[in-house]
Amino acid sequence: MKLRHLEMALERCAGFTRPRAPLEQYGTPAVVAARLLYHAHLKGDIGGKRVLDLGCGTGVLACGASLLGAAEVMGLDVDSGAIGTARENAALLGADVTFITGDVSDDTLFPVFCPCDTVVMNPPFGAQKRHADRPFIDRSLACAQVVYGIFNAGTRPFLDAYIRGRASVDEAIACSFPLKRSFSHHTRDRMEIPVEIVRIIQK
Ligand code: SAH
Numbered sequence: 001m002k003l004r005h006l007e008m009a010l011e012r013c014a015g016f017t018r019p020r021a022p023l024e025q026y027g028t029p030a031v032v033a034a035r036l037l038y039h040a041h042l043k044g045d046i047g048g049k050r051v052l053d054l055g056c057g058t059g060v061l062a063c064g065a066s067l068l069g070a071a072e073v074m075g076l077d078v079d080s081g082a083i084g085t086a087r088e089n090a091a092l093l094g095a096d097v098t099f100i101t102g103d104v105s106d107d108t109l110f111p112v113f114c115p116c117d118t119v120v121m122n123p124p125f126g127a128q129k130r131h132a133d134r135p136f137i138d139r140s141l142a143c144a145q146v147v148y149g150i151f152n153a154g155t156r157p158f159l160d161a162y163i164r165g166r167a168s169v170d171e172a173i174a175c176s177f178p179l180k181r182s183f184s185h186h187t188r189d190r191m192e193i194p195v196e197i198v199r200i201i202q203k
């Protein structure tokens with residue numbers, strides 16, 4: 001599958017029906033999701049691999065990983081409504097994903113998922129709840145050797161310091177995350193948030 005075809009497929013995914021600000025529910029736009037996944041695919045981290053999408057929301061990353069030929073894909077999100085939409089998206093696209101409702105910090109869930117080969121995630125940036133990104137980083141490193149994540153461009157020094165001694169950022173791709181007005185604290189109809197797609201590898 002070509003990058004453009006992946007992007008077109010992911011554009012068909014439904015987003016959050018009622019996005020919840022405290023959970024930082026920002027669906028990854030198809031163009032950004034496809035970019036992350038295709039890059040991971042070219043690095044050999046998707047095809048034939050066991051892939052976990054942490055904080056999968058409506059499942060765009062998980063579905064894309066399945067379309068690119070992952071052997072097994074799992075998606076986890078704390079919001080059961082989002083998981084319902086994710087299941088509908090997977091059915092629409094013909095993606096084979098196991099979606100589970102649960103909290104990233106719940107240790108009892110993870111024997112189901114881990115170990116896996118690759119984690120993909122667009123975690124909360126910690127803008128609403130301070131340090132909300134940390135359990136995602138910790139869990140991803142506990143589960144997989146290779147992690148692809150979308151992070152606010154400004155948080156890179158924090159990320160580097162937080163994972164030091166455990167893992168390191170191997171590559172970072174700067175990109176722009178188009179955001180439509182979705183919460184009352186948004187002052188403009190459209191914004192472009194500078195983000196980085198990072199590849200993190202374990203020591
Ligand atoms: N990965 C999706 C959604 C990104 S938004 C996409 O790329 O489109 C961040 C997601 O993290 C939301 O769906 C939110 O419900 C989920 N989330 C926030 N806190 C969580 C937690 N503690 N455990 C699991 N999921 C959580």
